[in-house]
Amino acid sequence: MTIVDDREVVQTSKPRPPTGGRIAVGAILVVVGAVWMAERLDWIDIGAGMVLPLLVTAVGVVLLALSFEGEHPGLVTLGVILAVLTLLTSVTPTEGFRGGIGERRHEAATMADLESPYRLGIGSLRLDLRDLRVEGEVAIEADVGLGELLIIVPEDVAVAVDARAGAGEVRLFGERSEGVDVQDSYRSSGSGADVLVIDAGVFMGQVEVRR
Numbered sequence: 609m610t611i612v613d614d615r616e617v618v619q620t621s622k623p624r625p626p627t628g629g630r631i632a633v634g635a636i637l638v639v640v641g642a643v644w645m646a647e648r649l650d651w652i653d654i655g656a657g658m659v660l661p662l663l664v665t666a667v668g669v670v671l672l673a674l675s676f677e678g679e680h681p682g683l684v685t686l687g688v689i690l691a692v693l694t695l696l697t698s699v700t701p702t703e704g705f706r707g708g709i710g711e712r713r714h715e716a717a718t719m720a721d722l723e724s725p726y727r728l729g730i731g732s733l734r735l736d737l738r739d740l741r742v743e744g745e746v747a748i749e750a751d752v753g754l755g756e757l758l759i760i761v762p763e764d765v766a767v768a769v770d771a772r773a774g775a776g777e778v779r780l781f782g783e784r785s786e787g788v789d790v791q792d793s794y795r796s797s798g799s800g801a802d803v804l805v806i807d808a809g810v811f812m813g814q815v816e817v818r819r
Contacts, residue, residue, distance in 0.1 A: 716740050725749035732756045737804070738763070738819075747805045757808055757815040765804050766796040769817050772809040779816040 667686055709730040716722050717739040724747065726735055733752050740746075742765045750757055761767050770793045771778045777786040780794045794817070796803075808815050 719743060719746070722746070722748065725751065728752045728755065728757075730754045733758070735759045737761050740765075740804075742802045742804050744801060745803050745805060747807070749807045751808070752810045752813060752815070754811060755813045757810050757813070759806060759808055759817045761804055761806070761817065761819055763819050765802060767794065767804045767806060767817075768796070769794040769806045769808065771806075771815050771817060773813065773815055774809075774811040776810060776812055777814045779814070779818070781818055 708728065710728075711731050712726075712728050712733045713736070714723065714726060714734070715736045718741060721740075726733060726749070728751075730753055732755055733750065735748075735750055735758070737748075738760050740762055742762065748759075750759060769780055771780060771791070773786075773790040775788050776790065777784065778790045778792045779785075780792055783792070783794075785792050806817060808817060
């Protein structure tokens with residue numbers, strides 16, 4: 609459009625409508641956000657085994673629908689990443705991705721507060737045991753499929769830890785190991801009747817145990 613007045617000529621153009629690729633990405637993000645919110649509000653319990661294949665299918669359908677517009681490298685990259693994650697989850701034991709998605713925070717001060725095993729499919733799981741009064745031998749199991757697992761133990765309690773990461777990092781009281789199929793363990797010096805026995809693992813990500 610050209611605007612003419614007594615002083616100057618101004619050339620303007622209509623704003624470009626959003627492309628199909630942008631609309632598709634926005635729609636996918638809206639779906640992911642809605643699922644995440646429903647999970648956080650405990651309306652549904654969805655594991656990675658269901659979410660990832662649905663997202664891969666959605667991206668594939670969108671790419672087919674938009675193929676007449678030309679190339680969409682962003683969507684292709686997203687589809688490849690989701691496909692790889694789906695493949696990884698398919699060869700992982702199912703229990704490794706139980707517990708839904710999101711962020712979980714648990715605290716335990718008494719034996720009755722413990723809810724072991726603690727599981728999360730995708731996200732961050734924090735288990736705060738700093739105030740736990742350990743009586744005898746207490747066994748705790750915690751697993752995260754994809755993401756981060758942090759366990760904080762009491763200062764004055766003996767611990768025995770076995771930790772693993774299919775791919776990623778293991779940190780035990782300041783000692784760090786990383787790579788593929790990482791396994792590490794820690795045993796407190798001395799002996800006593802009260803001991804906290806921890807079995808912790810992530811399929812892909814980071815697991816840390818500290819005081």
